[in-house]
Amino acid sequence: MIFWSYSSLLYINAIYFPWPLPRWFGGTDWMLNSGLPLGLARSATSDALAVLVFATYPVWFYLGTELGLAGHRLATSQRLKERDRIIRELVSTTFPEGGAIPPGAGQVGTAQVVESLLTKIPPMFDDALTVLLFVFDSRFFVLAFTGKWKRFVDLEGGNGLGSEKQRYLDAWQSNSFLLSAAQILRITVSYGYYTRPPVYKLVDYSGPMIPDLPPWYDPGPGGAHP
Amino acid sequence: MIVRGVDVKSSVTETADVCIIGSGAAGAVIAWEMAEGGHKVVLLEKGGYHPKEDFDQKEEDMIPMLYKNAGLQFTIPTGIAVAQGSCVGGSTVVNDAVCFRAPDAVLGWWADQHKVENIGPDAMKKHYETVEKRISVSLVQPYELNKNNLVLKRGAEKLGWASAPNSRNCKTCRQCGLCQIGCSYGTKQSMLETYIPEAQAMQGDLVKLYADAEAVSIVRSGSRATAVRATITGKEGRAYGLNVKAKLVIVSGGTIASSALLLQSGLDVNGQVGKGVAIHPSPAMVGDFPEEINGNQGIPMAYHCHEFSVLTTGKRGYMLEAIFMAPYQFSLPLPGFEYEHKELMSRYNHYALIGSLLQDESVGTVSLGGPLGTILEYQLTPGDSKLMADGMKSAARVLFAAGATKVITSHRKTTVLYGEDDLHIIDERGVSPGAMSIGSGHPQGGNRMGGAGQNSVVDSYSKVHGFDNLFVCDASVFPTSLGVNPQLTVMALATRLAEHIEENWRG
Numbered sequence: 001m002i003f004w005s006y007s008s009l010l011y012i013n014a015i016y017f018p019w020p021l022p023r024w025f026g027g028t029d030w031m032l033n034s035g036l037p038l039g040l041a042r043s044a045t046s047d048a049l050a051v052l053v054f055a056t057y058p059v060w061f062y063l064g065t066e067l068g069l070a071g072h073r074l075a076t077s078q079r080l081k082e083r084d085r086i087i088r089e090l091v092s093t094t095f096p097e098g099g100a101i102p103p104g105a106g107q108v109g110t111a112q113v114v115e116s117l118l119t120k121i122p123p124m125f126d127d128a129l130t131v132l133l134f135v136f137d138s139r140f141f142v143l144a145f146t147g148k149w150k151r152f153v154d155l156e157g158g159n160g161l162g163s164e165k166q167r168y169l170d171a172w173q174s175n176s177f178l179l180s181a182a183q184i185l186r187i188t189v190s191y192g193y194y195t196r197p198p199v200y201k202l203v204d205y206s207g208p209m210i211p212d213l214p215p216w217y218d219p220g221p222g223g224a225h226p
Numbered sequence: 227m228i229v230r231g232v233d234v235k236s237s238v239t240e241t242a243d244v245c246i247i248g249s250g251a252a253g254a255v256i257a258w259e260m261a262e263g264g265h266k267v268v269l270l271e272k273g274g275y276h277p278k279e280d281f282d283q284k285e286e287d288m289i290p291m292l293y294k295n296a297g298l299q300f301t302i303p304t305g306i307a308v309a310q311g312s313c314v315g316g317s318t319v320v321n322d323a324v325c326f327r328a329p330d331a332v333l334g335w336w337a338d339q340h341k342v343e344n345i346g347p348d349a350m351k352k353h354y355e356t357v358e359k360r361i362s363v364s365l366v367q368p369y370e371l372n373k374n375n376l377v378l379k380r381g382a383e384k385l386g387w388a389s390a391p392n393s394r395n396c397k398t399c400r401q402c403g404l405c406q407i408g409c410s411y412g413t414k415q416s417m418l419e420t421y422i423p424e425a426q427a428m429q430g431d432l433v434k435l436y437a438d439a440e441a442v443s444i445v446r447s448g449s450r451a452t453a454v455r456a457t458i459t460g461k462e463g464r465a466y467g468l469n470v471k472a473k474l475v476i477v478s479g480g481t482i483a484s485s486a487l488l489l490q491s492g493l494d495v496n497g498q499v500g501k502g503v504a505i506h507p508s509p510a511m512v513g514d515f516p517e518e519i520n521g522n523q524g525i526p527m528a529y530h531c532h533e534f535s536v537l538t539t540g541k542r543g544y545m546l547e548a549i550f551m552a553p554y555q556f557s558l559p560l561p562g563f564e565y566e567h568k569e570l571m572s573r574y575n576h577y578a579l580i581g582s583l584l585q586d587e588s589v590g591t592v593s594l595g596g597p598l599g600t601i602l603e604y605q606l607t608p609g610d611s612k613l614m615a616d617g618m619k620s621a622a623r624v625l626f627a628a629g630a631t632k633v634i635t636s637h638r639k640t641t642v643l644y645g646e647d648d649l650h651i652i653d654e655r656g657v658s659p660g661a662m663s664i665g666s667g668h669p670q671g672g673n674r675m676g677g678a679g680q681n682s683v684v685d686s687y688s689k690v691h692g693f694d695n696l697f698v699c700d701a702s703v704f705p706t707s708l709g710v711n712p713q714l715t716v717m718a719l720a721t722r723l724a725e726h727i728e729e730n731w732r733g
Contacts, residue, residue, distance in 0.1 A: 124599070183300055194556075216372075218370070220369045
């Protein structure tokens, strides 16, 4: 009933559906065009079609729930396995072995730290990040940015600059439409790399000091200031 | 009494004089003040309770523990990272302990343009003094300035620009440099070390704090808020209902959470909730020095340059602030990835960092939706972009004046300046979130304070328009961007509100 009512109210433009991107102009536009520049507008025909579609909602709802649950049950472990594979390839591309800080992400457990991070954030955000990783890995986006019908994990990697994987990553980082998504990926991966002791020790960062005081602690003239 | 989610085994109903949502700079202060007046308070905090003994000085552990969404919170579509604390004590647990009073000019705008009553410097003075005493605000001493802060001091002085040490809420600071991941020594006088334990220590168990408790909605009856419905998350993620019936409800969750709570409760009484958000976007400029700076060794934020700030000019501007972070957080504004990023990070101990805190226009909005439940839409205005470019150039000039051999901007495409003659490159590369990595830690506005008809959500004393007993008190009530670090003003406004409620308490 909620779905029915909400859809109907959207269709007649009585309410607005808040969604980040792209921006819809109102409920009718969202129902008819789904944010795509289709230019559809309400008419007697669309009203008739809407009534027809709304009438069949229970069927779609039933089928969607049943098939979705079946798919979810079957695919959860496979999905996590694939997600972790994407994470491993992503972190290895972002922080390969060699260079000024020699250990690569694969040597310092970056992927495991990122996977662990996903268990510490709100479940809905974990789901969203997982979806983002699959979108990043998808053939559609790889095709759009590299012209190759491949998944990200199947692109040529290696430690050389200018590899297919590196170029694809670069394309994401510099695309204005994918700003927030690229930032999330970059920050997540950096978290898994620069928080690792073998990495931060190489930039002469001391790491935890407690319970001791920092070696550089200066209590000031006559002891600590008030 | 502090109740954690793991302590709860079934749904709970509480009755209190005051229910406060959020235990940060505002919520903790009001809770203490109300309890001091003899009122029974229930304080709800979405984040966990972590005393200083839990702080292990590791970014890997502390960031997911203390930051909202493990620090992964961004503006749409601009991708600006907005850091907020999410724990008992709120952002006061993870900030740099910097304390500024609101600039006189800003309070003047609030009074003149937004019709906020009794908000001038004289009226606010006693509230600032009260808070400053309670959280031990004192001026950073010369021996406490590490090389990173001294770079800003030296550069600003060479250029003849107004600058000064910061005031901080810290007692016998151990200078570990890790304020942003919780003070393990307990010397930072955050809410976790001051108002919250002091409220807990009061006789009569007047303040009951629920950690891991997320307010879901405020129940309304006519012009009164009658209860707060929350969920408290216990063992293995099990959620229990928490219903708090209260005579007064005070929302202090910060710009994003407070706006979201009002919206999801259907309390957007005049269509203004979530509007007018500013964030103090702050690009970082990194100076590379031949000698070791060791910026992580010592107080991260101890000095500022206010030559171009509203503090000096009386106009919207920017403040240059020395700041430093542990490696992960430091790595974020540096451009590139792969070998390039490693190369840049390998100079970590030779870097000095200056942030340019922009007093932005309030054009952002908070709305409901998206995977986190809330969306913060934000863009820089053309005026903001111009000021941001000026701020970046000024930061670069300071760094060069202090002896930097090169300055790395936070543009996504690696941009290195080798002298003042290169400053034009900043304009050429463009100053926009799309071109740069920009951080923010000060979301403000969303439930602006003001007179009727002033695009405001709350009145001069934080009461939501159209309500008798519903208040919002946090940075979300700022009518404009503050232009300086906001925690002290949030606390002072909380003290002011508590006094106002006490004077008008009718039970």
